[in-house]
Amino acid sequence: MTTATATRGDERIAHVGLLRRQLVKPEFGALVGALVIFVFFWTQSSVFVSSAGVANWLDAASIPFGIMAVPVAMLMIGGHFDLSAGVQVATAGLATGIMTTYWGLNVYASLVVSLLLMLAIGFVNGYLVTRTGLPSFIITLGMFLGLQGVNIGATKQVTNKVTVDNLNLVPGYQFLKDVVGSTITIGGGQFPIAILWWVLFTAIGSWVLLKTRFGNWTFATGGDPNASKNVGVPTNRTTIALFMITSAMAWFVGNTLILRSGSLQAQFGVGTELIFIVAAVIGGCLLTGGYGSVIGASVGALIFGMTQQGIVYAGWDSDWFKLFVGVMLLLAVLANQFVRRYAEQSRR
Amino acid sequence: MLRRVPRAPLAAALAVVVLASACSSANSVNVQHNKAGGGKGGYKYDIAVVTHGGTGDSFWSIVKAGAVQAGKDMGDKLTYESNGDPNTQSQQIDAAINRKPDGIVVSMANPAGVKAAVQRAVAAGIPVITINAGQAESKSFGALTHIGSDEGVAGQAVGTELKKDGAKNVICVVQEAGNVSLEQRCAGVKATLGGTITNLQVDNNNLPGAQQIISAKLQQDKSIDGVVTLGAQVATVAEKAIASAGSKAKLATFDLNADVAKAVVDGKILFAVDQQPYLQGYLAVVMLTQYKSNLNVLGGGQPVLTGPNLITKENAAAVLKLSAGGTR
Amino acid sequence: MADIEVTEDKAAPRNDTDAPLLEIRGVTKAFGSVISLADISTTVRAGQVTCVLGDNGAGKSTFIKLLSGVYRPDQGELLMDGEPVRFGTPREALDAGIATVFQDLAVVPLMSIWRNFFLGSEPTKGRGPLRRFDAEKAKQITRSEMADMGIDIRDVDQPVGTLSGGERQSVAIARAVHFGARLLILDEPTSALGVKQAGVVLKYIVQARDKGLGVIFITHNPHHAYPVGDRFLLLKRGKSLGDFAKSEISLPELTRLMAGGAELEQLAHELEREGDKSGALGRELLEDTKTLG
Numbered sequence: 001m002t003t004a005t006a007t008r009g010d011e012r013i014a015h016v017g018l019l020r021r022q023l024v025k026p027e028f029g030a031l032v033g034a035l036v037i038f039v040f041f042w043t044q045s046s047v048f049v050s051s052a053g054v055a056n057w058l059d060a061a062s063i064p065f066g067i068m069a070v071p072v073a074m075l076m077i078g079g080h081f082d083l084s085a086g087v088q089v090a091t092a093g094l095a096t097g098i099m100t101t102y103w104g105l106n107v108y109a110s111l112v113v114s115l116l117l118m119l120a121i122g123f124v125n126g127y128l129v130t131r132t133g134l135p136s137f138i139i140t141l142g143m144f145l146g147l148q149g150v151n152i153g154a155t156k157q158v159t160n161k162v163t164v165d166n167l168n169l170v171p172g173y174q175f176l177k178d179v180v181g182s183t184i185t186i187g188g189g190q191f192p193i194a195i196l197w198w199v200l201f202t203a204i205g206s207w208v209l210l211k212t213r214f215g216n217w218t219f220a221t222g223g224d225p226n227a228s229k230n231v232g233v234p235t236n237r238t239t240i241a242l243f244m245i246t247s248a249m250a251w252f253v254g255n256t257l258i259l260r261s262g263s264l265q266a267q268f269g270v271g272t273e274l275i276f277i278v279a280a281v282i283g284g285c286l287l288t289g290g291y292g293s294v295i296g297a298s299v300g301a302l303i304f305g306m307t308q309q310g311i312v313y314a315g316w317d318s319d320w321f322k323l324f325v326g327v328m329l330l331l332a333v334l335a336n337q338f339v340r341r342y343a344e345q346s347r348r
Numbered sequence: 349m350l351r352r353v354p355r356a357p358l359a360a361a362l363a364v365v366v367l368a369s370a371c372s373s374a375n376s377v378n379v380q381h382n383k384a385g386g387g388k389g390g391y392k393y394d395i396a397v398v399t400h401g402g403t404g405d406s407f408w409s410i411v412k413a414g415a416v417q418a419g420k421d422m423g424d425k426l427t428y429e430s431n432g433d434p435n436t437q438s439q440q441i442d443a444a445i446n447r448k449p450d451g452i453v454v455s456m457a458n459p460a461g462v463k464a465a466v467q468r469a470v471a472a473g474i475p476v477i478t479i480n481a482g483q484a485e486s487k488s489f490g491a492l493t494h495i496g497s498d499e500g501v502a503g504q505a506v507g508t509e510l511k512k513d514g515a516k517n518v519i520c521v522v523q524e525a526g527n528v529s530l531e532q533r534c535a536g537v538k539a540t541l542g543g544t545i546t547n548l549q550v551d552n553n554n555l556p557g558a559q560q561i562i563s564a565k566l567q568q569d570k571s572i573d574g575v576v577t578l579g580a581q582v583a584t585v586a587e588k589a590i591a592s593a594g595s596k597a598k599l600a601t602f603d604l605n606a607d608v609a610k611a612v613v614d615g616k617i618l619f620a621v622d623q624q625p626y627l628q629g630y631l632a633v634v635m636l637t638q639y640k641s642n643l644n645v646l647g648g649g650q651p652v653l654t655g656p657n658l659i660t661k662e663n664a665a666a667v668l669k670l671s672a673g674g675t676r
Numbered sequence: 677m678a679d680i681e682v683t684e685d686k687a688a689p690r691n692d693t694d695a696p697l698l699e700i701r702g703v704t705k706a707f708g709s710v711i712s713l714a715d716i717s718t719t720v721r722a723g724q725v726t727c728v729l730g731d732n733g734a735g736k737s738t739f740i741k742l743l744s745g746v747y748r749p750d751q752g753e754l755l756m757d758g759e760p761v762r763f764g765t766p767r768e769a770l771d772a773g774i775a776t777v778f779q780d781l782a783v784v785p786l787m788s789i790w791r792n793f794f795l796g797s798e799p800t801k802g803r804g805p806l807r808r809f810d811a812e813k814a815k816q817i818t819r820s821e822m823a824d825m826g827i828d829i830r831d832v833d834q835p836v837g838t839l840s841g842g843e844r845q846s847v848a849i850a851r852a853v854h855f856g857a858r859l860l861i862l863d864e865p866t867s868a869l870g871v872k873q874a875g876v877v878l879k880y881i882v883q884a885r886d887k888g889l890g891v892i893f894i895t896h897n898p899h900h901a902y903p904v905g906d907r908f909l910l911l912k913r914g915k916s917l918g919d920f921a922k923s924e925i926s927l928p929e930l931t932r933l934m935a936g937g938a939e940l941e942q943l944a945h946e947l948e949r950e951g952d953k954s955g956a957l958g959r960e961l962l963e964d965t966k967t968l969g
Contacts, residue, residue, distance in 0.1 A: 104376035160674030223784035232796035
């Protein structure tokens with residue numbers, strides 16, 4: 001602790017060792033959990049660690065979970081949820097698809113318009129949350145249900161079907177597919193380029209959170225909005241920006257999905273919003289805001305991807321799939337909690 | 349963070365982008381130019397369709413399209429409601445009964461759950477036709493007839509075909525946990541295949557995830573030589589999973605959509621078993637109309653089977669043309 | 677409580693210029709039909725501490741919000757350096773040099789000391805999209821500013837939540853001083869603290885005063901106010917009970933005024949009549965009020 005004496009305190013810092021410093025980081029628990037799960041499935045199946053296997057579960061971890069876990073974690077650190085994040089992914093992809101393949105817009109123009117649309121959705125979420133002071137849980141639940149209806153309603157209205165497809169037939173598709181949907185073959189495994197995007201977004205997200213003013217404001221807004229407001233942090237703008245970042249990332253993921261295969265189903269994304277939140281929580285984000293890590297959230301998504309695919313590699317009965325996932329996630333969260341408590345104690 | 353950007357230049361720049369890219373027909377690959385026209389029968393009956401299909405399900409959107417088209421063709425007034433929860437579906441049936449329609453069409457995925465509501469409709473003197481699911485119970489609940497496809501029969505057809513092609517180790521991809529008719533399909537395949545068949549659970553709402561899971565399964569067990577999917581959308585991702593896993597497994601699927609028809613044409617999917625959902629919706633409305641106006645009952649109340657209809661390389665191209673309109 | 681020692685003679689730069697740093701003249705604020713503050717006047721000079729005393733509901737928080745730019749007065753005016761001023765927002769008040777340390781201290785417990793220190797006014801380096809929070813500079817300034825206040829921080833990375841109440845207060849005060857506050861408003865900084873911690877905070881108040889800042893010290897405890905205050909404004913139910921220079925009032929008088937004088941005596945007698953334990957308490961209270969005059 002601090003004292004009012006004038007002695008220089010450097011010798012007291014010395015015994016806070018490297019390990020302890022790692023322990024207090026929010027993502028530490030998730031890293032340990034990821035390692036345990038990796039080793040566990042390694043013992044269950046050799047295919048799991050083969051090049052093709054790794055490519056497979058990294059793909060599952062990156063799209064949509066890993067990339068979306070980044071903004072969802074930032075939003076959660078800022079003190080809010082976005083339950084509409086999953087269906088927003090579908091909204092973004094469907095909008096691009098419909099505008100291009102039905103309305104004849106150039107695919108690049110469609111991408112720009114759908115980005116504006118997504119930013120508008122994020123703005124509405126953020127504005128309603130800051131304006132009404134209602135829990136974001138309720139506001140975004142409304143957005144979730146509303147967009148779910150729009151996704152299916154609008155898609156059926158325009159297409160007579162529940163998928164938007166054939167985007168792969170439009171001019172300019174191939175280049176965009178190369179950018180977000182190509183694969184790199186390493187040792188026989190086809191690694192989707194989305195993994196690189198995931199790593200890049202995680203790095204950017206982490207940098208923004210830890211090294212910029214906006215990041216500082218995010219922690220502050222989630223930690224204590226009143227105190228933050230009192231020292232001049234633009235908490236409302238920060239909150240709205242965080243919701244808009246979430247929607248912008250949903251735009252990226254949704255368009256990656258439709259650009260990969262040329263088609264996207266209208267009901268995509270329902271249920272995934274919870275997995276984003278789970279990834280963030282495993283990664284050390286507090287549900288109440290003000291604390292957490294983007295890297296941790298990405299590791300959380302990695303855990304989810306490894307578990308989901310690992311169950312198949314282990315050859316377990318897939319009827320029980322959800323149970324395995326649930327147990328794995330609970331264990332990861334508990335381990336995380338344990339590590340954090342231990343770390344907190346080491347602080348005192 | 350929210351730096352103020354001069355709005356006018358931004359808007360102008362955007363307008364330029366949008367206009368420059370102005371609607372070229374090369375982009376609008378999905379626009380239909382030959383819309384099927386609808387005649388007017390002028391019967392003016394009031395018919396309610398209440399199904400268990402999810403609103404986002406491509407199969408049920410075709411059933412609905414069939415029913416709606418029949419309503420137009422017959423000149424009937426048609427309503428369509430659906431809910432996967434038998435309790436809510438019963439409430440929807442009750443709501444329909446209350447407006448005293450001339451006929452009700454019901455799908456019975458959970459016969460016991462909607463039994464009371466169906467019987468209330470029959471007791472109220474409203475003719476009921478069951479479609480798609482609930483063939484066994486249809487008669488005893490007092491329905492005029494049942495229009496659908498027998499899941500077991502369809503599954504056996506798939507098993508027979510796969511056996512001909514030499515598949516011995518097959519996975520059956522189940523996209524909705526706990527759906528009885530999907531399990532019946534897999535059981536039907538098993539009955540005639542004569543090899544091993546393993547069920548694999550995936551999530552219909554996350555098809556990219558389903559692709560990853562199928563791919564993982566194929567990597568894990570290299571001896572798998574056949575994949576059966578139980579829905580058209582899953583078939584498309586299974587096709588990609590087979591390619592990405594470098595597997596030689598043959599793919600067959602239940603149900604049909606444009607992608608599946610195209611893949612059958614291209615030889616990427618061996619065949620598709622279609623139960624012709626459009627007919628289920630269309631015929632039910634037509635038959636109710638004919639019953640009301642002329643007391644006709646097709647087949648004397650015996651179940652009317654709309655499938656299985658095998659789509660193979662030979663006939664897929666013709667079907668493909670129709671699938672873009674949302675009727676196949 | 678009265679045993680808190682604060683040496684007041686050390687007060688170094690008392691630049692008694694003509695115009696006070698802040699003058700409050702006949703300020704009134706009403707919310708609908710409820711008059712929160714009626715005709716309040718006092719002054720704060722640079723290098724001096726003006727204490728605002730009052731019980732719960734006296735109008736202290738309305739008073740703070742008027743000064744910090746949250747509310748605008750209905751009548752009366754504020755003068756800074758003799759010039760009338762009007763604050764539309766808290767930011768304007770802050771820019772004019774009025775820094776308020778609220779009871780919640782405006783610190784975020786989960787964040788580190790240095791992040792809290794610069795919260796809302798982060799120093800940056802780099803350009804364009806690479807513009808970032810200059811963490812090294814922030815840490816270094818935090819350490820030196822805290823040391824200036826006589827507080828040695830072991831680890832500026834420590835979350836503020838792990839600090840004691842007095843230490844948190846010191847972070848908030850050091851922060852206000854660093855960001856060029858000329859007038860520091862402290863909202864009940866000692867109320868939630870034990871005797872020792874309260875003493876530490878009083879020391880920081882004196883230190884800020886000695887740096888030449890004007891300080892408005894809001895409290896309900898005359899024992900905390902008297903040793904550090906140069907001027908005392910007493911509030912009761914939105915009205916002023918008086919605005920005294922230190923020479924015009926003694927601690928006992930201040931306490932008596934605060935407690936409501938006759939009312940307190942009455943209470944003491946009532947308590948005396950009841951059972952043994954409370955009787956003892958009553959006698960104590962009565963003696964207290966007698967000695968206080």
